[in-house]
Amino acid sequence: MGNPIFSHAVESTGQRVVLPIPPPFSLELTLDCGQAFRWEKQADGRFRGVAGKYFRYFSQLDNGVDLGNVIDEQEYNFWYDYFDVGRAYAPILETISRNLTLARAVAFAPGIRVLHQDPWEALCSFIISQNNHIPRIKGIIARLCAAFGEPLGEEMYTFPTPQALACLTPDDLAPLRAGFRARYLIDAAQKVTDGQVDLHALRTLAPEEARASLRKITGVGAKVAECTLLYGCGRVECFPVDVWIGRVMEELFPQGLPEIAVPWAGIAQQFLFHYIRFADTDK
DNA sequence: AACCAGGCGCATA
DNA sequence: TATGCGCATGGT
DSSP, X not given: OOOHHHHHHHHTTSSSXXXXXXXXXXXXXXXXXXXXXXXXXXXXXXXXXXXXXXXEEEEEETTEXXXXXXXXXXXXXXXXXXXXXXXXXXXXXXXXXXXXXXXXXXXXXXXXXXXXXXXXXXXXXXXXHTTOOHHHHHHHHHHHHHHHSOEEETTEEOOOOHHHHHTOOTTTTGGGOOGGGHHHHHHXXXXXXXXXXXXXXXXXXXXXXXXXXXXXXXXXXXXXXXXXXXXXXXXXXXXXOOHHHHHHHHHTOTTOSOGGGXXXXXXXXXXXXXXXXXXXXXX
16 A cells, blocks of 8 residues: 655655645644544644654644654555545535535634544543543543553553453553543453454444444443544544534534535534534524 | 533433 | 433543
8 A cells, every 4th residue: 555645755855754635734623623632732833642653743734744754654654544635625625514504613623634543542532531521531541551552752652452451450440540431441452352343344334333343342332432433443424422512413403414414424523523612603 | 619521331210 | 212310530
């Protein structure tokens, strides 16, 4: 799966490697809109974080992301997939914006893209998210990685593998202060390692089967399953309904999401989530 | 200093 | 099928 763009990306800049993403794209909105929990903004405006086995500093460019300067083709392809660069957003935004309410949500923060994260990390992250605040979710995940991931330097760590968690007890996870969610993480790790849940198959299974598979895990209900499929499996038709989106549906779409948005419900959801939380919607 | 959080499991009816 | 409650812990 070599990427012909890679050599051009290196040569054209000399120093840094550029991941080209056509506008509208905002690195900050994309990394900090509540879909990923391991990116932190630096004082200099760069974003620092880990995905997969890579620890990176990124910064926004007019035409995409500055990935840094020591990067090989394999890593380039990883980030290409992570930012879902192969998906053309302009036509999607144009289509869903035919609905006036969605148009408002898109216009409020048009640079958001839905990331293509690792399914295991997404599963764990959204198990941890339940009945929790985003700042605390980030803290628990950071402690989880520090305790059971592999060090990458600068106090950054990989996300722990299912195998690394499967043999643990809730007591072992006590330092995370994850509360009642600790045993959910362990159950997830065990069901993934023993094959009861096949994360790879979630990409291609029929939606209802994929949901049912994930919900075999204790602590995984409709919302966490949907988040795993959307953020971890590239299933952009999946539509997580949390308290915020519940409010959106009640107030803005009492008769359901517009048909034109259904194939990209998950993308629409991310715009609506950000919009309802941060825009001044009452008027 | 309470309040309640990107929910879920379980007990009731 | 539909409600309602408790849950660990701690940001705001």
